[in-house]
Amino acid sequence: MKSKNQSIALRKSTELQHARHDEKIAYHEKRRQVFRELLKEYPANSRKAYESDINAYERFCDDNGLIPYHLEVASMANVVRHYIDDILPPPDKSDVVNSRYKRSTLQRRFTSLKMALDAMEIPNPFDDPLIAGMVRQRMKKLSKKGADQAPDIGRAFIEKARQLPYSDLVELRDVCLFNLGLDTLCRVSELASLRFQDVDWERRVILVRESKTNKHGEEDLRALSKTTVSLLQKLREQYPVPHYIFQPINKSGRVTSRYVYQDYQGSGFKVKLQRQAHVNSVTSSLKRTADRLGLNGNFSGHSLRVSMAVLMRRLGIPDHKIKKAGNWKSTAMIDLYTRSLGVEESGVRDVFDLID
Known part of the structure; x- marks a missing residue:
């Protein structure tokens, strides 16, 4: 039979687990409410991205037995450090490394978490110069290779x-x-x-x-x-x-x-x-x-947008009309999508036509 002390310890442990569970549920509900209010003016795809980032953080905490939100500064900072260790390369890596996440994804994940903590009025560990510096130094170790351009289907x-x-x-x-x-x-x-x-x-x-x-x-x-x-x-x-x-x-x-x-x-x-x-x-x-x-397989979901931008510029359609067609705010993305045309339109092509 269990001793009286063992029974008391078991009861206290169970009560603590229940308290932590209740605390986690309360914070999850609060996060949903404040985050929903915070993001209501954002476009649907941005809302989904931010929600996905926070869900990923909460899933990491659940998988590792961590409570995602704390009012106590040191406890909140400890959880965030664990999260940083999970998604960023370790500090002892001296060479540039390829993360399992794109640089832009990592930056957005940290931004999403900062937004959630601020909205919930929870101590934000990213305000700590040590943690901010740790993130900054580890981000520098990531490869700066950007995402591949969606292919033009022609x-x-x-x-x-x-x-x-x-x-x-x-x-x-x-x-x-x-x-x-x-x-x-x-x-x-x-x-x-x-x-x-x-x-x-x-x-x-x-x-x-x-x-x-x-x-x-x-x-x-x-x-x-x-x-x-x-x-x-x-x-x-x-x-x-x-x-x-x-x-x-x-x-x-x-x-x-x-x-x-x-x-x-x-x-x-x-x-x-x-x-x-x-x-x-x-x-x-x-x-x-x-x-x-x-x-x-030479296709991605963004290929249709890229392909039409390339075709319109190839046909000599003015940039202001291309901007209107894709609702771009400037020609920067159009230039990016159509950069391959630069070689085709270079003067040396005219020389090839004469000498080949």
Whole structure:
């Protein structure tokens, strides 16, 4: 039998575990509330990125038996140090290393955590010069190689996509989405949010409600080709509830959209709304069409945006019109996407034409 002291120790240990669990639940709920309020003005894709960063931090804490949030400065700093050790290279590494995360991802993760701690009014260890210096020094050890540029699929494949046949609802949806991405130069997250009711069929334009560069709900209209409008009309006829343009379809060809119930304008009444598909599903759809076109893996979700920018500049379309097409704030990204054209347009090409 257990001694009295053992029983008391076990009870205290259990009570401590329950207290820690309750504390963790309370902080998680507080974090959700304050973070949701903090991010409500951000575009959908930014909100998802910040939420994903905080979820990754909390998951790390859960996996390692750590409480993610503390009011006590030393305890909070200790957890953050463990987290830094997990995602940044160790301090004894003298050479430049490749992290399992991109530099920009790491910077955003730390920014997200700082935002969450400040919003929750929890001591922020990143204000400590020692911790800030530790992060700065370890970040210097990371390779500065940026992410690879999304490949340009080329004019031939763009034209081929316009003529691509389809034999079922999945292929119709995928071909429609691919051409819609080419027309609008939308990012994958933006494609997922497009809705039929935002299409002006007469003017052949679609309203992009949320985008990376449109944080204030400004009107952002994108032009549609006759081919894409025709595909959209056919797709709309096939959907039982034509709300989102991209809707999940199961193997038997049935639309399997999910629904959520939300409060209607603060009235207390719940309305049934179709849930937006995950961006991974949209990316998979685009890649299926890319495979059918014969791109053989030379494709990413951003390729449609890059390819149309390259094609427009190759055709001599003025930069201000290209900016409008992709809702860019400057020509910097256009220059980045079309940098490969610099060699093709260099004067030495004219010499080759004369001497070869």
